[in-house]
Amino acid sequence: MKFRIGLAQLAPRLGDVLANLDKHREMIARARIEKVDLLIFPELGLTGYYLKDLVPTVVARPTGDDPMFGKLLAESHDLDLVVGFVEQDPRFRYYISAAYLSRERVVHLHRKVYLPTYRLFDDARFFAAGDSLRAFDTRFGRMGLMICEDAWHISAAYLLWQDGADFLIDIASSPGYGLAADRPGQLASEVTVNSFLRTYAEMLTTFVVYVNRVGIEDGVSFWGGSLAFGPNANELTCAPLMDESLTVAEIDTDALRRARLRLPTLRDERMELVVRELNRIRGNGATESMRSAKTPN
């Protein structure tokens, strides 16, 4: 199957859901002209990232009767969408969420599992953490969603892969930093993220699609550089640094067959062994701290 994925690299306005909904709809209109079949927006694209105490003011529910989702669901009648937003659950917990919309239905909802609280991040102060990582079927194949920090955990990509995902989609609000002169034109954050995403594509023989936002909030620049890798770890397309853009990746799913003939890691993977060993490690009752306490020195 051949289809087109659009990477909607936009700069949300912090805390302004209506303005961001307009930006989404403009991007959707452009994507239609470009004959995009699946359009992917960044993490918290509908709200902006450094929300802090603004979190409760920008919430949405991924249902048709939500004013914002009603419009996005209607837009999804002819092209599929991945959108990033603040979800409020019925018991007033807030999640950093991503929804996959297709043919006016919510096909899948992912809540960010790993909420970073180090360096400039403070997600867990303001949000509840998701507790599942599930692949899901779409009209283009089986996919898995990760949100930014999720993808820094190798287990997330591994679980989605074992759950059948042939497309790993990572949406992000990744801050740019690191201007080393020996790496002209590349930020440190860009080098790191690209390298592990490429590694996922290579080792898991899957498509990997990364959509990062741009813009500046409280002095932090989000670097963009959205991209897609094919299952041979070949770069399919790459968006510019720091500029708003719509970049299109041409997908040919036959690349999965060819990659797995070359490198059958999926066929040879031994999930039973992984589960058995993880259970042994967990079953020993040995937490990380207990194990390190027993280690000499």
Place this chain on the structure above:
Amino acid sequence: MDLLSRLKIDTELAERLLTDFVRVEITRVGVSRAVVGLSGGIDSALVATLATKALGAENVLAVLMPYRASNPSSRADAEEMVEQLGIQSKLIEITPIVEPYLSAHVDGDEKRRGNIMARARMIILYDQSSAFGGLVVGTSNKTETLLGYTTQFGDNAAALQPIGDLYKTQVWQLAEAVGVPPHIVDKAPSADLWSGQTDEGELGFTYAMADQILYLLVDERRTPPDVVALGFDERVVREIEKRVRQNHFKRVIPPVAKLSARTIGADFLYPRDWGV
């Protein structure tokens, strides 16, 4: 270990990020103009250049605020920058503003005199920014901010700080790359409060030394003994570590006594860019 090479930055990328930053943070509040206090030194020359690239020359006002003891060459260098950038400028001598107070209340205490001058310049900059319809763009770099080599509510007062995450040695690189004239880049940094004053003479160590030590302590999170073990003078390492710690109060908002359920600074947490 070649630390100085690790402090080398990709100046093209830095220029892009910082001009975007100046433009976005200023236009976000609904204005399009910037005011910079231009001393003739490298920091303000760099910031004026970045602001000009970000907003256009017609939207930048340089304010030159010499004191009678200021080196005349500083003013000449500032005027050269104004000419080179094609920006508007105003010359406002601070002598008649600060002199009555200094002669009545302050003797020879150079630190107090310097602080008064820095704060007088802040008053003028903020007033001029109001008249010009722009924001005050700060010129503090990472080295002086970490060392506390600044006057609180004086030279460190600004609406935004574009070069606050660049060490002095990185300011030199970027200034050269964006076309600040070599004699401004190369001259000895000075607060220019009295004749012959230099930053490095007053601090007791060079910027090249300070930047390497700060980089190890702050960016690489090394301990002071670790830095000494790497070959740096123990006295200087201790002095720098102490200065960073003792001057932290200049880098944060003053503590607010907590009484209510939601206290500004403690649990009333909005982004700076909220609502603008």
